[in-house]
Amino acid sequence: MTVTPPPSRSAGRVATAVERASSALGRLRRGRLLHPAGRSFVGETVIWGTPGPPSGVALLDQPGRYRTTVRLSKGTPTPGSWPDVLGLALRLHHDDGRPFDLLVSSSGAAPGLRNLPLPRRRFTGTYSTITCYRAGRRRLWLAVLADPDSVDLGRSLATAVAATRTDTPRLVLAVASAVGPWRLVGQVSLGAQLSAEEDAALAFDPVRNLPPELRVAGPLAWLRDQTYRGSRRARGATAQSGGSTATTV
Template sequence: MTVTGPPSRAAAVVERASAALGRLRRGRLLHPSGRSFAGEVLIWGTPGPPTGVDLLDDPGRYRAAVRLSKGTPTPGGWPDVLGLALRLHRDSGRPFDLLVSSSGAAPVLRNLPLPRRAFTGTYSTIVGYRVARRRLWLAALPDPDSVDLGRSLSTVAAATRTDTPRLVLAVASAVGPWRPVGQVSIGTQLSAEEDAALAFDPVGNLPPGLRAAGPLAWLREQTYRGSRRARGATAQSGGSTATTV
């Protein structure tokens, strides 16, 4: 899937610049510091009016890979823009890559990346989606009955060794309330090699009916493509070893 945006020459410039920066970092350009885990996504179905995306509207259970990360990254438990990347493996076709960042839950804050210390909190899609003519945002919300993830990547990993942390998957319009549609369970930590192999495509790896919207989506598409190019990865790299929890 390609987002409509500036001419291809501009896309090539952004991709090459992202690839060059990625090579300088010798790894991920965005959210380089993180931990990956095997996971499972349980979709309950959309309460109220359907979204028009079958993957969200119809109940189902999917194996997944989950990556929690720091954006800058800052040391230890210092505030940072935290990230949660989810690769949901579908029975056929491309996986669904959902990337969400630490944000506020209120409508005015759900599309703004907000630094925070704790990994337990609201993560939302800073870049919105379109379903036909409607705008849609997705989020991973804290589950009040789940174990706390703490303030560092080490505490996140420790939580998965003693329990199965959970987050609530939710959808909303630009100004409407969050509507829970499912649950993300975080299981066994993957190896450093498996974490390094994971490469997400938040614009191309989407389920039918859902498309990324706006100029930020275009910029994200080129940036992630350049980052994958620098690492010698593809939009499907990694995540295949994830098992259900």
């Protein structure tokens, strides 16, 4: 997948500088530069298909079932249940190709709030991609929403882990246009927690690990690409590092 650099003659030098700065900060932190505090789980995603007009992305439009790795995280991170920009990362594994990495952050559900990362206390809520995708000429936003019939994930990473030990928490995958309502396309289930070593090894690439019809749009995509490259470089990880090989939930 090609990521378009910002419109500048010195784009190459800027990209190198951003990646090196991200790598240096990652080494100072001795771990992930972004969302360092988190817990990872075995999961499963069931795609029901897109209701109404198709999105143009086969993975979302066609029913399917995917082994999934799920990571819940705190952005800063703040202590315990203090408000923070919460993160949810999904890796949908394909047996015959590149995985689909979806990273979403706590946000509002309304159109005007989908682009804004919003701090909150609870892990059960709305998470959106913040930046949009393009599928052909369509602009799309993806989100993970609370399932009202599921057990609550609570206010901390500890309560989220506890929920997976006694139940199977579920979240809902959704797609929307810039101003349209969320259309529910699937369900994500969380199972057993992965070890701390597996969590540390896991590395996502939300810009390049995408279905062939989908690409990240806008200048933030370029910045995100360089930042994640630098963070992975500092940890000695790759865009395909980690992920659950356990049985799905």
